[in-house]
Amino acid sequence: MSFVTQRDPKTRSRGLSFAALRKSYWVTGVLLALALLSLPWLLSPDGQTHGSWQQFLGRFHPLVVHLPIGLILLLPVLEFGGRFRSAWREAASVVLGCAVLCSAGAVVFGMLLAHGGGFSPDAVRIHMWGGLFLCLGVIWCALIRPSWAMGRVGWVYPASLIVVLILTAWTGHQGGSLIYGKTYLTEFAPAFIKRLQPQKNYPPVDPASVYAMRVQPILDSNCLSCHSGSKIKGGLQLDNYAHVMDGGNDGEVVSPGHAEKSLLLTRITLPADHPKFMPSEGKPLAAKDIAWIKGWIQQGASPKATALPGMEVRAPGAAERIPQVGDYNALTPQMIQIEKTLGIRLDRVSSKAADGLILRTIDVAPKFGDSDLARLEPFAPYIVNVELGHTKVTDACFASLAKFNHARAIHLEDTSITGRDLQKLAVLHELRYLNLSSTRVTHQALDQFASVQPLLHIYAFNTPAQPSSSPIK
Ligand code: HEC
CATH class of the missing domain: 1.20.1420 (A middle domain of Talin 1)
Structure with a gap:
């Protein structure tokens, strides 16, 4: 022009x-x-x-x-x-x-x-x-x-x-x-600005509720790769109760008491080849998981309700309270010694020995390998959080990890493991979190393992088991 x-x-x-x-x-x-x-x-x-x-x-x-x-x-x-x-x-x-x-x-x-x-x-x-x-x-x-x-x-x-x-x-x-997402601009705004916009106040989530025990864990393991953090597809965040209830670009996705009108349920119950089916990548939700979400919405999508008619909120045999670990204080001299030798840290979770230790390898990650992990076995029963992300460990590490009998979280992200011998972790009954993202872990290894550890949240983003690029055209 x-x-x-x-x-x-x-x-x-x-x-x-x-x-x-x-x-x-x-x-x-x-x-x-x-x-x-x-x-x-x-x-x-x-x-x-x-x-x-x-x-x-x-x-x-x-x-x-x-x-x-x-x-x-x-x-x-x-x-x-x-x-x-x-x-x-x-x-x-x-x-x-x-x-x-x-x-x-x-x-x-x-x-x-x-x-x-x-x-x-x-x-x-x-x-x-x-x-x-x-x-x-x-x-x-x-x-x-x-x-x-x-x-x-x-x-x-x-x-x-x-x-x-x-x-x-x-x-x-x-x-x-x-x-x-709709709240991007105001998420970190000073309180006086936040007060200017209509706020929905949700009651706090009861940690023993159906939502906390059953619904959020399903969302955590299946939906967060696209609906949290910097990826907020469809304007929808699913990482906590308030975000779930806020809904996405199409408005509310949960209509309390009306499962059939709730977009969240509609999307997970479509035929798996439907373009709107969720999760749009990865495995469809198990029938049991869908039943939990449906039951929770039908009963009013409450953050507090601790029971659903006909469904056991706590899985049979699941630990009611967190089991405590033994007293490691007597081992303090050896702990200081090994920290120096390997360059790792054994941090206390709290001042109470019974709350356990956190193994941190971050300072020496590039040179920390299987043999180093094996040297930590004497302290294994006291370590509840095992941080091995970005280290040199291989599939051989599972033999050592099986001795961490109080481990609740294990980080193996960005290591070269393929999941061979992952089965050895089946003995870790307190394990609830396992991060295998950006490793070469395979579908077979994961499927076999997930069936023996039903309460475990496994993260396998960017692996052959859950590729980051869409297989759906
Ligand atoms: C691989 C990425 C991915 C995963 C995993 C994923 N979603 Fe989505 N989701 C999307 C995309 C992209 C959109 C926006 C396009 C659309 O509406 O289909 C979306 C939109 C949605 C919407 C519509 C939001 C609105 O207001 O329009 C719902 C509801 C939804 N997802 C639920 C889920 C649930 C529940 C899960 C887990 C079981 C899940 N999604 C997992 C990618 C994903």
Whole structure:
């Protein structure tokens, strides 16, 4: 698009009248606007994933989208400065031209992302139309600005610019919420700002409740890779009660007392090949897990209720209280010695010996191997948390680990284990947490092991057992 702000004698001498030039300028603008308006139909976000090239290009949207934002914010500054220096005004017309091109680009990439990446239409609709109207607004500004520069349309251009600025802020916020979740902006805001927004106060979760004992552990092991931390797919976080109840981009996902109306249950009970099925990667939930979630919602989705009719909240035989470890104080001299020799730390969980020790290898991780672990066996019965992430240990470590009979958490993330001999950990009855992420642990090893340790939360993100890339097209 070209921008003509003044009658240029040279153009006339080439035989193109000013009126004709202005007409073609408007025609170009209107055609561009119509082309953009057709995109929601050509590339409709229907919730399915489409073609990898669309997804590839679409992922440039977050990058490209910042260009028009910067240019649009610069415009009022330049226009204002133009009152004092005419060069600024000329710069504004160039910046506006670039803003048209960049925002049209951002819309196209955005539509490709929404269409290609399987975004739910409901979630993406508001942001999509916001972006589209914003782009049309920028085109409109570019079309009327030449007249404004000649003093014809008065306040229409400044007013349009203000609308465009407001739309920019609003659409940007909608886009941010889509990716990072609705509470992203205010999550760490000072309390007085948080008080300004409508807050839902949920009662605290009872640690002995159906929710804490049964529902959250199911979400923890199956959903958090996409619904917590920096990955908040569908605007939904599932890492605690308040987040679950807050829902996602489509609103609430749990409707207390109405399991059949709850999106959370709908998504996990669809046919497994349905594009909306959850978890969208990894194993479908076991029938037993679905029964817990369904029962919990049906009974009112309470954070406190400790019983469900006909279902035993605590698994038979599960430990009611945390078993205590023996007194390691008599071993203190040997502990200090081994800490020095291996460069590891044996930290006390609390001042009570019965609460056990934490083995920390972080300072020496790159050189800590199986033989070092074997040397810690005399202290094994006192260690409740075994941190071996990023160390050199191999599958041979399981023989030693089996002696950590009070271990509740074992970290093996980012090691070279494959899960051979993982079975040896079946004797660890107090084990509740096992992190095998970013290892080479296989499906077979995991499946066999999970069946003997039903209370265990196993994390196997980014492994052959649970690849990080989607197998679902
Ligand atoms: C591999 C990634 C992944 C995993 C694992 C996953 N989800 Fe999702 N989930 C997504 C994506 C992507 C979306 C957004 C697209 C859509 O709505 O299908 C989504 C959306 C949702 C929504 C809709 C939210 C809304 O308001 O639109 C629900 C409900 C949901 N997931 C539940 C679950 C549950 C329950 C689990 C665990 C059993 C789970 N998801 C595991 C990727 C995942």
